[in-house]
Amino acid sequence: MTKQIDKLNWQQLLKSGDRIFIGSHAATPTALIDNLISNARQLHDIEVVQVYSLADNKWADAEYQQLFKVNALFIGGDQVRRAVAEGRADYTPCFMSDIPSLFSDGIIPLDAALIMVSPADEHGYHSLGVSVDIVSAAARAAKKVIAQVNPSMPITYGQAFIHRDQISAYYYAEQPLVQMPPVKLDAVTERIGQYVSLLVEDGATIQIGVGKMCDAVLRYLGNHKDLGIHSEMITDSMMDLIKKGVVTNRKKTFHPGKTVASFCVGSKALYDFVHCNPHMGFYPSEYVNSPANIARNDNMVSINSAIEVDLTGQIVSDSIGHLFYSGIGGQVDFSRGASMSNGGKPIIALPSTAKNGTVSRIVAHLSEGAGVVTSRGHVHYVVTEFGVASLRGKSIRERALELIRVAHPKFRQQLLEQIRQHFWVPHYQLHTPTEVPELGSVGFKELSIDGEEFDLRPLNPSDERRLQEFFYSHTKETLQLRYSAVPTQMSREKSCTLVGVDQSRDLALCIVKQKGSAVQIQAVGRYYLLPDGAGCEVAFVTREKYQGKGMAKRLLQELIMIAEQRGLQSMVAFVRAENKAMLAVFQKAGFGRLPGDDPSEVYLQLPLPRAGKSGESS
Template sequence: MKNFDAIYQSKLKNVEGALDLIQSHDYIFSGQSAGEPTALLDHLQYLKTTGVKGVTLNTCLPTKDYLWLHDETMRGVMEHNSWFFTGAVRESQKNQLSSAIPQNSTTALSKTLDRITTEHRRPVLFSTVAPMDKNGYLSLSVSTVYERDLIDAGALVIVEVNPNYPRTFGDTNVHISEVAALIESNRPIPYIQLAPYTEIDAEIGRQIATLVEDGSTLQLGIGNIPNAVAFELRNKKHLGIHTEMFTETMIDLIECGAVDNTVKGLNNNFSIASFTLGSQRVYDYIDNNPSVLFKSCTYANDPYTIGQNNKFVSINATLEVDLTGQCASETLGSVQWSGTGGQSETVRGAQMSKGGKSIIACHSTYKDESGQLHSKIVPFLAQGAVVSTSRNDTDYVVTEYGIAWLRGLNVRERAEALIAIAHPDFREKLRVAANNEKIW
């Protein structure tokens, strides 16, 4: 039997020793969100002393405002791309130190690997893992969005081993033999607490709950509206979970008995997710819990996988909807705000499911910096806006004023349905605009 502890010790380095393995033109992928190895990322400016050039770092929903995001002297040493923006990345982009990669969650990695393979660049994975077990396996813990796929693709693997991370099941096993180098840390795992939601969120939650039948399989995102939806689903029966992000509200639904995963039709008796970011309660719940499986996005968000679940209901948010049903969910005009994530894939997958429904939810209005009220339902999307969900795919749209079911409607009928759920102060203006612009 191999001495896994000895192998582990032979690969243990300090942060600088691990970063010394990075070569010019390497393409580094960081674990998503709470899975990112902040002990490594905090020290990336060290690369300025090693002589490397042309390195790329690709993140997805980073949890910290790293100094290198704003360091002009990193130009030429390392550039930064992101699949999903945060406030810190938005600030970095203003100075042309970060850029977005248009993507869908199931193909983002394969397309990027195609690019860097053609350019003869080496893929590198940075990720956080839970400690090694007696058989030599570390755990990818809270994120399997693309991490295991990268290891299978032959990436150089550098990990941060942290005992505060839960051990999870699914596509999470990483054997010590697959790791090139590791560092150790004892930092706290990033966490977020549930925020109180508004009465508008609650009303949207009530509207959506009317669409969710007993026996449905759920995909819920993060935020006030999904939290409100979950609260309204407590009295449902035999719900299932197949989602990109596992959230605290899902634990509520499991513990109250609304979710039992018994009639999903695929992966019965298991909750399926690709990552999590939550409170300590979430991390304690998933730790050594075999009923929650963390699967790669290439599986979990694949529309064909989703479509094998019964009555799949996807619930996603958007920033703006035009009168034909186009949804801009990741940009404010031309300003990158977040990312596509799994929205377009879960939208399509839900409608491939027997009895499935895809729901796009938003408040009917927003206020600008001056306090002026604007409608989120508009004749045309803002100039430069990115269409995250095309009008060909939009199914249900829900605001606090009701439900617009667009499936099978022509353009005129869509406009009428969407105007009916707009804020009353804007409905007549929308009707006039629809007529003037021939949206019929």
């Protein structure tokens, strides 16, 4: 029979050497644990199994080391981190989706689970409230369940209930749930959030990790439509998107119409929001974090952070060198699930540097002692404040070039030299500036041409193979009009030279069609500075399918605008006389014909800056 008492006899409930589980996140039963500490008497060597707890984690302090030893399945809080570093606590790396089976299979058998629940309803069911996650599995697997009944615990729906008959002993104590204060965003995290938000399409289902990086992403999703949520964690920023109508869950293909999570952390307003909210479903980690279930959401986007990323795409998230810092958590679960999803996108977002800009977090090789959490094959995108690196389907060399491009500029040359020591990168692959700040804060522009969506952006070194494909897609007629000859080869070296443009001097822009990690170049426009440094020569080539659709016109507008901003005095072009369409593009932009030596070629010139800015309309 269940003991419903307020004063617990811990000597009857536990014995020395037992292993106990402590409730997670904001549902840590602090008053219950305080009572245990105060009445432990002759108890000692109790192993505490836990994941992240928002409580003070004082049971991990050195003064209690004879009573408790912590085994952290995810390291959270300075006390636990310090105890692990000092050898007074253990860290057991594991996927969040795998933890429940560690309990049920007896790999980590539990003598007792100390949890927090709401008061029982008229049917005898208590809610696990804001933390169902692995608490549900621990309560099922433990020999005894000792529950702190807290009237402040919200009632949540889904698979969030435990019956009074499953509880061995009660401790009634009201306490406010621990709140997670809002994070302060800086310019770097805001820029990263802006880039990540561009990868999230309307109607996508999202998972967001914890921290200011993820909060920044959510801030920039405010103009999206019909997003869904399938995430182990719910935060205040997610609540705000639900209240604004950005998150509707209408387009979800798994649990449509419902936000799915396993726990929530944040403010009292968030805890009030989830209380008796029928639109929120709280489910156990083995369900929410199952990669197979995650993949049942079409267009699933997982967004997580990292400590460092090497140039092959390996992700370090739980350690700083030999120092264990956090844990695997749900990152691999969601990265794998999103990669299996139809249209899914696993994303890792992180600042390019650490320690006040003195250390690159994009590295040629992992720090000594650092462990890989997420493998090279799991991540499709890595995002820093310098842009988006697309890794899916890329060779090691292409990955390195993509990641160097989003590293901090002061580390790029060093990274290129380091990667050459271990992997083949050709001698002609040089480091050149790839940013074009005149294109705006995100470095590219979205275009709509003839009802299709495109991106206008700089060419960059990792476009080498794409430019080769673009070249070999041309007909002889297109090559003749562009090069006044019919070149038969675009070697890797030649292509590398053409994409490795110093964009601070010359300029090479392209219009690309992008769907996820699949990118195809549709048009290229570039200018080269003339020897006097005061003018430039401009040229274009467009894929046959899109000739006459306005791509050259759009590229020319951008080239002219940038040339003017950089203080150039003129722009010239040489066009085959029979290329009527291209001549029309230049003349509409204000170029005038000048006498030339070759009657088969028309020489055109545009003085800069333009009087009246003619030709700027799209």
